[in-house]
Amino acid sequence: ILLKQADLALHEAKGKGKNQYHHFTTILMEKMEQQLWFEKELEIATLNHQFKLYYQPKYDLKEETIVGYEALIRWMHPEKGIIPPNDFIPLSEENGLIIVIGKWVIYEAISQLNQWHLKGYTSLTISINLSAKQFADVKLIETIQDAMIGKVIRPEHVELEVTETTALQDLDFATNILKDLREQGYKISLDDFGTGYSSLNYLNVLPIDIIKIDKAFIADSIYNKSKQQVIKTIIQLAHVNKMDVVAEGVEAYEEMELLRTEKCDMIQGYYISKPLPPNEAIELMNKAFEI
Numbered sequence: 001i002l003l004k005q006a007d008l009a010l011h012e013a014k015g016k017g018k019n020q021y022h023h024f025t026t027i028l029m030e031k032m033e034q035q036l037w038f039e040k041e042l043e044i045a046t047l048n049h050q051f052k053l054y055y056q057p058k059y060d061l062k063e064e065t066i067v068g069y070e071a072l073i074r075w076m077h078p079e080k081g082i083i084p085p086n087d088f089i090p091l092s093e094e095n096g097l098i099i100v101i102g103k104w105v106i107y108e109a110i111s112q113l114n115q116w117h118l119k120g121y122t123s124l125t126i127s128i129n130l131s132a133k134q135f136a137d138v139k140l141i142e143t144i145q146d147a148m149i150g151k152v153i154r155p156e157h158v159e160l161e162v163t164e165t166t167a168l169q170d171l172d173f174a175t176n177i178l179k180d181l182r183e184q185g186y187k188i189s190l191d192d193f194g195t196g197y198s199s200l201n202y203l204n205v206l207p208i209d210i211i212k213i214d215k216a217f218i219a220d221s222i223y224n225k226s227k228q229q230v231i232k233t234i235i236q237l238a239h240v241n242k243m244d245v246v247a248e249g250v251e252a253y254e255e256m257e258l259l260r261t262e263k264c265d266m267i268q269g270y271y272i273s274k275p276l277p278p279n280e281a282i283e284l285m286n287k288a289f290e291i
């Protein structure tokens, strides 16, 4: 992050022409101050519970109903409003706060699903995103088990989303943790599939129940024959390996129909719903879906 800022500062300084060095140092100082301020704010946020989980439905194409929700974190900043995860999760991974934040996410998502089950939505599942740092934490399994204490939901209702970059940092270690969790009944899903260097390798190495096709393959797929071919291949590959497939970023009716034709199991995306606060998210269950 520091290097990126130095780079940005250099760029800005060059744009200002003469006396580049002077500009560079002042701009860099400003950027570092902003960075420090932001880090401090993130610490405060972590202590003061300024986070909230939004929930995006996962829609089953065969059952034609919502079968679960993915929990997506938001930072509700008192002055700056809602800050999206891509603006603070990378920093929290760098400074270690992700362990505390991630633990909160696990507890919060699991209690929310438990509440929904108690209200009668007893087949819903919850998907929780895990980052690489959380995987390096020996307490991860314990954290998840603790969050499940006293709950009516079972491990089968909880899906843990990992990306190949998450797993890649220490493949053997990650594989063992995932295997352990899977033996306890938790579902493992491979997020952003197709965007990494060797997605296909990981498919054979990691214990996986669900593959999520990255939204990059869905965008413009209606007009793009080669994207359609990739989608089709991923779905077939998943099914041969007895895995379910979720397509991310479905924004249009035609995309949904294309995925239905290829026997994709579930879809997620703005076409069904954007991520919503819990009350609005569960409201969708009471709506008759005619899509």
Ligand code: C2E
Binding pocket: 056, 071, 072, 073, 084, 085, 086, 089, 102, 105, 129, 130, 131, 191, 192, 215, 248, 249, 250, 251, 268, 269, 270, 271, 274, 275
């Ligand atoms: P992701 O896990 O791949 O989540 C999907 C992202 O795509 C979400 O962005 C979601 O709001 C967005 N999305 C959903 N449907 C559509 C669509 O139809 N079109 C488009 N263009 N986008 C769509 P969001 O919520 O901003 O999250 C971004 C990333 O932040 C997530 O990507 C995930 O990697 C990370 N993240 C979110 N919550 C958590 C968390 O609790 N813990 C960790 N470690 N990472 C998280």
Ligand code: CA
Binding pocket: 070, 129, 161, 191
């Ligand atoms: Ca995800």
Ligand code: CA
Binding pocket: 191, 192, 212, 214, 215, 248
């Ligand atoms: Ca994804």
Ligand code: CA
Binding pocket: 191, 192
């Ligand atoms: Ca992602």
